[in-house]
Amino acid sequence: MAHVLMPRLGVSVTEGTVSAWLKQVGDPVEVGEPICEVATDKVDTEIESTVAGVLTEQLYAVDEVVEVGAPLATVATADDAAAPAAPAAPAAPAAPAPPAAPEPTPSIVPDPASYGDEPDAAPAAPPADAAPPADDGRYAVVMPRLGVSVTEGTVSTWLKQVGDPVELGEPICEVATDKVDTEIESTVAGVLAEQRHAEGDVVLVGEPLALVTPDGALPSASAAAPPPPVAQPAPTSTAVPVAAAPAPSAPPAVPAGPTVPGAPAELRPGPFDHTAAVERLLATVARAGRPVAAPSARRLAADLGVDLAGLTGTGGGGHVTRADVQRAAERPPAAAAAPAAPAASVAPPAPAAAPAAPEPTGHPMGSDGLPLGYEDVPYDAVPTSRIRRVTAEHMTRSRRTAAHMTTEVDVDLGLLTDVRARLNAHRATQGRGKLSFLPFVARATCAALLEHPDLNATFETERLLRWGEINLGIAVDTPRGLMVPVLRGAERMTVETLGEGITDLAARLRDGKPGPDDFRAGTFTISNPGSVGAVSAPAIINQPQVAILGMPTIQRRPWVVRLADGQETIAIRPILRLALTFDHRALDGADATRCLVDIGRRLETWDVDDYR
Amino acid sequence: MTTTPVTTGTTGATDRVIGYSRAINEALAEEMRRDERVWMMGQDIGRLGGVFGLTRGLQEEFGPMRVRDTAINETFIVGGAAGAALAGTIPVVELQFADFLFTAADEIFHKLAKWRYMHGGQFTLPVVVRLPSGVVGGAGAEHSQSLETIAMHVPGLKVAVPATPSDAKGLLKAAIRDPDPVLFFEHKGLYRVKGPVPESDEHVVPFGSARVARAGNDLTVVATGLMVDRALAAAEQLAPQGIDVEVIDPRTLVPLDIDTIVASVERTHRLMVVHEASRTAGFGAEIATQVQERAFFSLDAPVWRVCGTDTPLPQDPELEQACIPSTDEIVAAARALAAI
Numbered sequence: 001m002a003h004v005l006m007p008r009l010g011v012s013v014t015e016g017t018v019s020a021w022l023k024q025v026g027d028p029v030e031v032g033e034p035i036c037e038v039a040t041d042k043v044d045t046e047i048e049s050t051v052a053g054v055l056t057e058q059l060y061a062v063d064e065v066v067e068v069g070a071p072l073a074t075v076a077t078a079d080d081a082a083a084p085a086a087p088a089a090p091a092a093p094a095a096p097a098p099p100a101a102p103e104p105t106p107s108i109v110p111d112p113a114s115y116g117d118e119p120d121a122a123p124a125a126p127p128a129d130a131a132p133p134a135d136d137g138r139y140a141v142v143m144p145r146l147g148v149s150v151t152e153g154t155v156s157t158w159l160k161q162v163g164d165p166v167e168l169g170e171p172i173c174e175v176a177t178d179k180v181d182t183e184i185e186s187t188v189a190g191v192l193a194e195q196r197h198a199e200g201d202v203v204l205v206g207e208p209l210a211l212v213t214p215d216g217a218l219p220s221a222s223a224a225a226p227p228p229p230v231a232q233p234a235p236t237s238t239a240v241p242v243a244a245a246p247a248p249s250a251p252p253a254v255p256a257g258p259t260v261p262g263a264p265a266e267l268r269p270g271p272f273d274h275t276a277a278v279e280r281l282l283a284t285v286a287r288a289g290r291p292v293a294a295p296s297a298r299r300l301a302a303d304l305g306v307d308l309a310g311l312t313g314t315g316g317g318g319h320v321t322r323a324d325v326q327r328a329a330e331r332p333p334a335a336a337a338a339p340a341a342p343a344a345s346v347a348p349p350a351p352a353a354a355p356a357a358p359e360p361t362g363h364p365m366g367s368d369g370l371p372l373g374y375e376d377v378p379y380d381a382v383p384t385s386r387i388r389r390v391t392a393e394h395m396t397r398s399r400r401t402a403a404h405m406t407t408e409v410d411v412d413l414g415l416l417t418d419v420r421a422r423l424n425a426h427r428a429t430q431g432r433g434k435l436s437f438l439p440f441v442a443r444a445t446c447a448a449l450l451e452h453p454d455l456n457a458t459f460e461t462e463r464l465l466r467w468g469e470i471n472l473g474i475a476v477d478t479p480r481g482l483m484v485p486v487l488r489g490a491e492r493m494t495v496e497t498l499g500e501g502i503t504d505l506a507a508r509l510r511d512g513k514p515g516p517d518d519f520r521a522g523t524f525t526i527s528n529p530g531s532v533g534a535v536s537a538p539a540i541i542n543q544p545q546v547a548i549l550g551m552p553t554i555q556r557r558p559w560v561v562r563l564a565d566g567q568e569t570i571a572i573r574p575i576l577r578l579a580l581t582f583d584h585r586a587l588d589g590a591d592a593t594r595c596l597v598d599i600g601r602r603l604e605t606w607d608v609d610d611y612r
Numbered sequence: 613m614t615t616t617p618v619t620t621g622t623t624g625a626t627d628r629v630i631g632y633s634r635a636i637n638e639a640l641a642e643e644m645r646r647d648e649r650v651w652m653m654g655q656d657i658g659r660l661g662g663v664f665g666l667t668r669g670l671q672e673e674f675g676p677m678r679v680r681d682t683a684i685n686e687t688f689i690v691g692g693a694a695g696a697a698l699a700g701t702i703p704v705v706e707l708q709f710a711d712f713l714f715t716a717a718d719e720i721f722h723k724l725a726k727w728r729y730m731h732g733g734q735f736t737l738p739v740v741v742r743l744p745s746g747v748v749g750g751a752g753a754e755h756s757q758s759l760e761t762i763a764m765h766v767p768g769l770k771v772a773v774p775a776t777p778s779d780a781k782g783l784l785k786a787a788i789r790d791p792d793p794v795l796f797f798e799h800k801g802l803y804r805v806k807g808p809v810p811e812s813d814e815h816v817v818p819f820g821s822a823r824v825a826r827a828g829n830d831l832t833v834v835a836t837g838l839m840v841d842r843a844l845a846a847a848e849q850l851a852p853q854g855i856d857v858e859v860i861d862p863r864t865l866v867p868l869d870i871d872t873i874v875a876s877v878e879r880t881h882r883l884m885v886v887h888e889a890s891r892t893a894g895f896g897a898e899i900a901t902q903v904q905e906r907a908f909f910s911l912d913a914p915v916w917r918v919c920g921t922d923t924p925l926p927q928d929p930e931l932e933q934a935c936i937p938s939t940d941e942i943v944a945a946a947r948a949l950a951a952i
Binding site: 012266267268269271272274275277278281282294295296297298299315316319321322365366368369383 | 952
């Protein structure tokens with residue numbers, strides 16, 4: 001037992017009114033055969049059965065309103081009755097139903113007929129919704145539905161005559177409807193056995209137009225009467241090439257393709273094969289004949305001074321990725337091409353094998369891209385500069401790499417204050433600028449480093465590289481961010497040349513015109529947070545160095561001093577708390593502290609003629 | 613500039629969950645109550661309430677003068693709106709299918725788009741053209757297209773492509789308040805989708821502000837309309853595979869919030885654009901070009917597109933789905949792109 005449901009007849013149609021029953025209880029019905037007429041506010045239409053069998057119940061009377069999706073009628077199918085009532089009509093028992101089930105599920109798919117805005121010419125023909133009458137079964141070429149609202153057509157010209165061989169898809173006649181004039185293509189291969197209608201005849205959709213049999217002979221009445229149970233209704237679409245046409249009982253092999261009209265406009269039906277497209281792209285890497293790198297890797301290579309030509313790419317197809325560049329940049333300077341980092345504010349990278357991936361935010365993120373729990377806090381999102389990002393990367397890498405340890409000493413600058421005042425007074429007479437304390441600290445540092453060469457070095461686990469000159473980095477706070485220009489050969493400089501060199505470098509930085517050598521090959525760094533008021537100055541080591549000297553502000557503090565008579569008293573003295581941060585992997589605290597004490601001693605005992 | 617985070621996707625105290633259709637209906641009603649210059653015109657929008665039912669109840673409230681049924685005549689509907697806009701009113705017109713904008717092409721691409729400029733700015737044309745768009749399951753090649761790129765290509769028009777009920781309402785209100793003509797592409801496949809919508813007459817979503825529908829770090833996916841949910845579903849499948857996808861819905865294509873897209877690509881280094889419209893010369897091509905012009909050196913991989921096929925859409929609902937991007941296709945493309 002099966003139901004024929006009220007179909008949705010248009011986007012806005014929710015119900016219809018039964019206007020006439022075309023099949024009565026007890027009538028055999030086939031799939032696609034109209035069982036009743038229904039009127040809606042849009043269209044009047046016949047409702048076709050979606051099941052084959054015998055109508056057993058009309059669930060609505062004429063003039064009753066039926067909702068979309070509701071059962072209209074009940075049909076007893078072959079499965080229901082072991083012995084179905086013998087049909088009285090000459091029509092044969094139903095052929096197996098085509099699978100086409102008119103949308104039983106409610107959908108907002110509009111029926112084009114209800115758009116009202118469109119001529120109905122568009123779709124060539126919906127799939128078979130009218131089975132051919134059974135009598136001619138497999139041999140019939142039926143009148144297809146040539147448009148949603150087209151119910152009949154007029155045979156205008158026969159293109160094939162009785163006895164002509166006919167191939168699948170070959171036009172057999174021309175038909176005119178009120179919408180279109182078109183050729184009807186054969187759905188059966190063989191020989192035309194009969195033209196069922198003369199030119200000028202009106203033929204209803206679904207009616208046989210012609211019979212095409214294997215040998216051109218008309219099927220005998222006895223043969224035609226019980227259609228073989230395997231017979232399938234011929235497809236009625238004219239648009240679909242016949243590749244999928246049903247093969248009748250024993251037809252000749254389907255001849256080569258049907259006539260194909262001229263090539264259509266350039267169409268690219270899917271699916272798009274993304275994997276194949278990516279593979280084609282990656283295959284170009286090997287053919288390029290030059291280093292192939294992602295755009296982002298090219299930029300990173302330029303930033304880090306890495307030569308792409310020397311790199312082996314690990315990306316798809318062997319292209320160079322950002323990670324490859326990063327690894328190359330982190331190789332020990334001896335191994336990597338040494339002249340590095342022209343523009344980076346930080347010194348050449350460390351010998352550590354740090355992960356290449358850029359640091360993630362480091363905190364749990366909410367779904368809207370903010371730190372978890374901060375969703376309702378107003379904020380400004382300020383894009384970071386490249387220098388900020390390079391600095392961030394360098395600082396975390398240094399922290400991960402080196403075992404940071406800081407040692408501090410207090411240095412009484414009382415004596416040096418006088419020396420500096422006298423020196424500056426002398427310089428003033430020559431029209432030269434004042435020296436700050438920084439060049440004095442730098443000078444004392446260079447002197448001490450010559451005595452403690454393990455702090456002017458690069459640590460590589462297997463070996464310590466003691467550099468043969470002191471290239472002194474000076475951390476400078478600029479409007480663009482922290483920069484560390486390098487004074488090459490600082491151990492050969494006097495206080496005054498150091499002072500002028502620092503002034504020069506800082507000016508070049510602030511003007512934005514540093515030279516390519518201004519940042520590279522530092523061996524030791526001095527950071528001067530005292531210039532902005534810090535009272536202590538631990539720092540992060542500037543890789544690949546092993547130590548950095550922090551210089552806080554000079555504070556006037558009560559200090560115990562020894563008088564000439566050996567007595568002690570408290571005096572107000574300018575005190576500098578120098579901080580030396582060192583890599584405890586490379587040297588021990590005692591070594592570092594001895595160096596720092598040496599620096600302090602040199603500053604405290606500075607005489608006017610020293611270190612000129 | 614202070615940015616306040618977009619909270620779409622979560623239901624706040626003042627949000628209700630309503631459908632995309634309902635959200636559009638509310639926007640129309642609220643704007644007509646707010647400003648008596650606003651009125652509507654279209655085939656079957658009055659007594660029937662619209663072919664998709666979006667204008668139900670509006671003729672009852674505002675009367676047949678402000679909610680006018682028209683003949684089957686897109687030329688008249690849009691041309692009449694242009695004239696009425698010149699006369700000082702704010703017409704909101706509906707074409708039953710976005711595809712019919714071709715029928716009204718001269719009125720849309722010439723009168724609406726150009727007259728403000730041809731006449732030296734003596735007037736504006738505050739017309740909203742509502743355009744039910746996209747595939748919906750078997751409507752066929754002439755009733756299923758995604759034509760937003762064509763609208764993008766003609767200067768003078770603004771183009772909205774809402775993907776959520778909240779954006780449908782907020783963008784439509786913004787469109788009605790906009791002095792310029794807006795082509796408002798509602799996706800038919802989203803009409804029955806529900807989502808949170810703020811309870812406020814002033815829920816107006818500004819044009820040119822993209823929504824980050826999902827934050828991620830490995831791949832930026834730009835999608836609109838029906839494709840937003842598919843991109844989000846793909847992102848959920850990709851997350852356990854270690855591909856953290858950021859999904860950006862531009863919400864309007866003119867103006868286009870390219871800054872948000874570029875900023876995202878600068879973080880993720882990879883971009884994929886997903887659109888339902890045909891692949892060739894779709895808005896994906898435009899976004900890809902703008903991004904490479906601005907962020908070429910951020911890219912780890914080529915900008916990728918996942919798009920509808922270059923075919924007239926078939927009427928069979930299953931074949932039709934095969935012609936537009938599926939979640940599976942987005943996943944496959946993202947995996948291929950991430951592996952480059």
